[in-house]
Amino acid sequence: MSNYWNEEIECMSYEDMRKLQSERLVAQVKHVYENVPYYKNLMDEKGVTPDDIQSVDDLHKLPFLTKADLRDAYPYGLLAKPLSECVRIQSTSGTTGKRVVAFYTQNDIELWENCCARAIVAVGGTKEDVCQVCYGYGLFTGGPGLNGGSHKVGCLTLPMSSGNTERQIQFMTDLGSTILCCTPSYAAYIGETLHEMGYTTDDIKLKAGIFGAEPWTEEMRHEIEKSLGIKAYDIYGLTETSGPGVAFECSEQTGMHINEDNFIPEIINPDTGEVLPDGEVGELVFTSITKEAFPLLRYRTRDLCVLSRKKCSCGRTLIKMSKPMGRSDDMMIIRGVNVFPSQIETVLIEQGYTPNYLIEVDRVNNTDTIDVNVEMNPEQLSDKVKDMQQQERALAEAMKTMLGINPKVHLVPPKSITRSEGKAVRVIDRRKLHD
Ligand code: DLL
Numbered sequence: 001m002s003n004y005w006n007e008e009i010e011c012m013s014y015e016d017m018r019k020l021q022s023e024r025l026v027a028q029v030k031h032v033y034e035n036v037p038y039y040k041n042l043m044d045e046k047g048v049t050p051d052d053i054q055s056v057d058d059l060h061k062l063p064f065l066t067k068a069d070l071r072d073a074y075p076y077g078l079l080a081k082p083l084s085e086c087v088r089i090q091s092t093s094g095t096t097g098k099r100v101v102a103f104y105t106q107n108d109i110e111l112w113e114n115c116c117a118r119a120i121v122a123v124g125g126t127k128e129d130v131c132q133v134c135y136g137y138g139l140f141t142g143g144p145g146l147n148g149g150s151h152k153v154g155c156l157t158l159p160m161s162s163g164n165t166e167r168q169i170q171f172m173t174d175l176g177s178t179i180l181c182c183t184p185s186y187a188a189y190i191g192e193t194l195h196e197m198g199y200t201t202d203d204i205k206l207k208a209g210i211f212g213a214e215p216w217t218e219e220m221r222h223e224i225e226k227s228l229g230i231k232a233y234d235i236y237g238l239t240e241t242s243g244p245g246v247a248f249e250c251s252e253q254t255g256m257h258i259n260e261d262n263f264i265p266e267i268i269n270p271d272t273g274e275v276l277p278d279g280e281v282g283e284l285v286f287t288s289i290t291k292e293a294f295p296l297l298r299y300r301t302r303d304l305c306v307l308s309r310k311k312c313s314c315g316r317t318l319i320k321m322s323k324p325m326g327r328s329d330d331m332m333i334i335r336g337v338n339v340f341p342s343q344i345e346t347v348l349i350e351q352g353y354t355p356n357y358l359i360e361v362d363r364v365n366n367t368d369t370i371d372v373n374v375e376m377n378p379e380q381l382s383d384k385v386k387d388m389q390q391q392e393r394a395l396a397e398a399m400k401t402m403l404g405i406n407p408k409v410h411l412v413p414p415k416s417i418t419r420s421e422g423k424a425v426r427v428i429d430r431r432k433l434h435d
Contacts, residue, residue, distance in 0.1 A: 003251075003314065005118040005153070009261050010316045014309070017317070021264055022055035024289035029053045029062070032295055035080040038073045039065070039297065056264060059287060060275050064298045067100070070240065075101050081293045091139040092239045100239050102141075103293040108242065109148065111290050115237075115245030115259045116149025122250045122257070122314070123208040123233045125179055127154030130205075132175075134168055134182035134190070135213065136422050137161040141243025142213055146181040149245065155179065162186060162421040165193045176205040184216035184224060184232070185424035188355055191227030192419075201229030210235050212244055214423045215324055215342050219349035221253075234323060238303075240296055241286050247321050250314035257318035258307075262290045265319065266298070267307050270328050278307045283328055284321065302327045332361055332427065334368045337405045341426045344407075347398050348374060356417040362430040370407040372399065375417045 004010045012020070030050045032039050042063040043049065052061055070078065079086070081103075088104040104112070125131065131150040135142025143161055150157040158177060160168055168190060171177065180187060187209055194204070206228055212235035224232045236256050237246040246263050247256035258265050266275055267282040276282045284301045303324040312320065326340035333339075345355055356375040361368065374395065382388055388411055396409045 003121065003124075004316070005114065005121040010118065010257070010318055012261075012317060014317065017260060018056055020261055021289060024261075025056060025059065025264065025287065026050075026053055028287075028289045028295055029297065031292075032080055032297060036078055038069070038077045042069075059264065059266065059298070062287075062298050064273065064285065064300050065296050066300050067302070070100055074099070078294060078296070079103055080295055081105055086293050089139075090141045090144065090239055090243060093140070102239050102242065104242070105292045108291050108293055111262060112145060112242040112245060113148030113152050115242070115248075115262060116145045117152040118149075118259065119210060119233075119235050119245055119248030120146075120149050120153045120155065120179065122248055122316075123179065123210060123231065124251075125150075125153050125155055125208070129153070129155040129178045130158065130176055131155035131179040131181065132158040132160055132168070132172060132177040134160045134162050134180065134186060134421075135244075140422070141237065141239050142181075142183075142422075145237070145243040145245055146210065150179075150181075165190060165421070166197065169194050169197060169199070172204055172206065173199065178205050178207050180206055180209040180228070180230070182209075182211065183213050183420065183423055184211040184220055185214065185355070185420040186422065187211050187224045187228065187232070188220065189419040189421070191224060195227065201227075204229070206230045208233060210248075212236050215326055215340075217342050217345045217349065217355075218323075219346050220355050223349060223355060236321065236324065238301060240294075240299055240301075241288055242291065246286070250312065250316060252313050254312075255308060255320035255322050257312070257316050257320055260318055263288055265307060265321065267305070268300075270300075270302075270304075278309055278319075281306050281325065284324070304328055304331075332359075332370075332429065334361065334370050334405055337403065339370070339403050339405065343402055344372060344399060345426075347395070347402050351395055351398055353377070353380070353395070356419070357426065358417055359427045360430065361427065368431065370405065371410060372407045373410045373412050373417065376411050376414055378414050380411070381414065 033050045046063045085105050086103045092100045133146045137143030209232045221232045233249040235248050237244040247258040249256050264287040266285040270283040284303045287297050288295045305324045306322040308320050358373045360371040392409045400406045
């Protein structure tokens, strides 16, 4: 059984991939210029015409597209196909007023599901597998994307959606699910509930998990692998570029292969827009070269990561992206220091705590404050106040070493931090309320 869904593409030589990308890019720029007045204006303003784009080497000449553009053009302003050819929308939740609506033709859905099928096959999925999809279904892309990929591979697909965790575990044990797809925070919760219900990993048949949609650390990967007795793989994507499956992890588990026959990645300096060489950290930018209805050229994701063309032991030649280190817009600046929630998570797990935490940021007397509420394991509970204070101090000290700032740590009782069934909320920043 092959480990690839599309070996020709996934193992294509660099030269052939560049050639394919260039052909697709040239056609895509023409398609967008002719059909999307909004983007034509952006190109005209920059003095670029489709004729200036002859290959991938010319990509940098195109203007960027940002979330603000998506908002300006909402809802139909970036549509590149007549509505009569569109068959679906997906959308972000828009809780912060930044709703994105993406459109798909039948062919766009095909391409998207094939990207997800690549991800499933890369973790060892075949038609013998039972694939339990507990990403949200509906407008969110997670459920529909992995569902479609699972069908393509021929797995028995369990379209569970998120929530009702005991029922998830019932299905998992009764039907013998072998692949689990959900957010990493929900996977951790499922593991916790499984053990609370009195099961062990011997009672389930899971072998692999495909977890994404939110940042998670290597430490959290190990926790989940232990608790569910599986290999945990990362998957990346965003609504704007179709959803999950833009990039996926393989057996090497050292970053995600980007489906670069569909999405050309670039890394830029987020402040200047300058394109950075492979190996440097910066903002990830994607150009979708195959999408018909909603093709975004040079879309700034705000996700910070590194690209690498290092040879991969799985045989794929597709470029790899590191785990996103966070978003340039969820980086907290606390007393002038850049802090990512993932750094705090790393410290917590290293120190033997669970990844259940809530960061509260505020500003008191013009000084930023950061409070980290950390849930204890039952074994860490102590009825001696002194012991608890000692533990809090030790944790604060470890965070200071990692972050360079001194947070206030509060140990809170087991199970007191709300579990997430979708994307976890890790930070409450009250400074925004005062601004
Ligand atoms: O989260 C699509 C998705 C669904 C990806 C299921 C993977 C699995 P959005 O809701 O539009 O789409 O959110 C996209 O989520 O820009 C990243 O900031 C973040 N994100 C997605 N995958 C990862 C990941 C879906 N593996 C935004 N690691 C992106 C870290 C991720 N962050």
